[in-house]
Amino acid sequence: MNDAVIEAVKLTKRYGKARGVTEVDLAVSRGDIFGFIGPNGAGKSTFIRTVLGLIKATSGEARVLGLECGPSRKEVLARVGYMPSEAQFYHGMRVADVIAYSARLRRRDCAAEAKRLCERLGLDAKRKVEDLSLGNRKKVSIVCAMQHKPDVYIFDEPTSGLDPLVQKEFFALLLERHDEGATVMLSSHVLSEVQRYCEHAAIIREGRIIASGTVDELSASAARHVRVRGVSDGFQPPSGSRSFALHDGDAAFLYQGDMHALVEWLAGVGFVDVMIEEPDIEEVFMHFYADGAADADSKVRGGGAL
Numbered sequence: 001m002n003d004a005v006i007e008a009v010k011l012t013k014r015y016g017k018a019r020g021v022t023e024v025d026l027a028v029s030r031g032d033i034f035g036f037i038g039p040n041g042a043g044k045s046t047f048i049r050t051v052l053g054l055i056k057a058t059s060g061e062a063r064v065l066g067l068e069c070g071p072s073r074k075e076v077l078a079r080v081g082y083m084p085s086e087a088q089f090y091h092g093m094r095v096a097d098v099i100a101y102s103a104r105l106r107r108r109d110c111a112a113e114a115k116r117l118c119e120r121l122g123l124d125a126k127r128k129v130e131d132l133s134l135g136n137r138k139k140v141s142i143v144c145a146m147q148h149k150p151d152v153y154i155f156d157e158p159t160s161g162l163d164p165l166v167q168k169e170f171f172a173l174l175l176e177r178h179d180e181g182a183t184v185m186l187s188s189h190v191l192s193e194v195q196r197y198c199e200h201a202a203i204i205r206e207g208r209i210i211a212s213g214t215v216d217e218l219s220a221s222a223a224r225h226v227r228v229r230g231v232s233d234g235f236q237p238p239s240g241s242r243s244f245a246l247h248d249g250d251a252a253f254l255y256q257g258d259m260h261a262l263v264e265w266l267a268g269v270g271f272v273d274v275m276i277e278e279p280d281i282e283e284v285f286m287h288f289y290a291d292g293a294a295d296a297d298s299k300v301r302g303g304g305a306l
């Protein structure tokens with residue numbers, strides 16, 4: 001159909017009456033690092049597990065590397081590096097056993113790469129998995145996802161529970177694989193890491209995609225961050241503003257609206273200095289989440305850039 005390595009068309013998964021994900025359209029292009037953003041319970045894991053064929057879609061289509069989810073589950077799992085948000089390991093196994101077992105499932109000898117990854121992440125392969133901290137369990141999952149050097153990676157909340165140094169090493173590994181041509185999907189609720197590492201992103205809310213595009217487009221399509229310095233005590237922001245704060249004569253607010261109207265309005269206000277900046281993705285996210293779903297939808301459609 002196109003150059004999409006991971007693609008979903010109207011993918012829906014319901015758990016009985018409970019919502020999982022609803023009519024999700026999404027495409028991750030070859031060579032992309034794609035951020036999948038949403039808070040707990042938004043549907044990130046459900047989407048990923050459905051795409052991989054680990055759970056059955058209620059309706060819609062999903063493909064990875066052109067392989068249909070469900071019927072081609074085994075092949076998909078063999079060709080993808082998947083790191084679940086919460087890995088379950090068999091008790092009594094040592095780290096080295098879990099890693100070797102994961103390699104055997106893919107019929108590959110990955111011992112040299114596994115050793116290298118353990119060293120880079122500071123993971124002791126002799127320890128029993130049940131004795132590991134959450135962070136060390138995450139490291140085991142990273143090694144299992146990366147040791148066979150697949151072309152496609154799907155990481156589900158990879159950094160939660162990892163200390164900052166290990167997070168840095170994880171992203172260094174991810175970027176090395178990306179430089180070698182790999183495609184990466186990274187689900188996260190840590191917006192700064194999406195901003196820093198991802199080229200494209202989609203925001204999921206209550207099971208539906210409410211915005212998607214390049215990370216820059218997502219920032220550009222939302223409100224502007226306005227700071228006005230040297231204002232009087234009674235300063236009030238223009239209509240269409242949110243998140244207003246006034247401190248020591250410095251006002252800050254988010255403005256969504258016509259820029260000419262903002263400049264005209266500013267001309268009538270006494271101030272010393274003004275700064276108008278694109279919000280970072282954290283503010284974009286808050287912007288989309290602060291409004292009602294229907295309101296957010298119409299913004300996305302009307303936004304043009306998305």
Ligand SMILES: Nc1ncnc2c1ncn2[C@@H]1O[C@H](COP(=O)(O)OP(=O)(O)OP(=O)(O)O)[C@@H](O)[C@H]1O
Nearest residue numbers: 015018019020038039040041042043044045046047
């Ligand atoms: N096995 C299940 N049975 C019933 N409902 C489920 C099941 N798994 C997930 N859900 C529901 O589906 C919705 C999406 O959950 P999901 O775990 O996919 O979200 P998430 O974005 O990955 O969140 P988190 O970051 O907390 O893992 C939630 O409302 C959740 O309660």
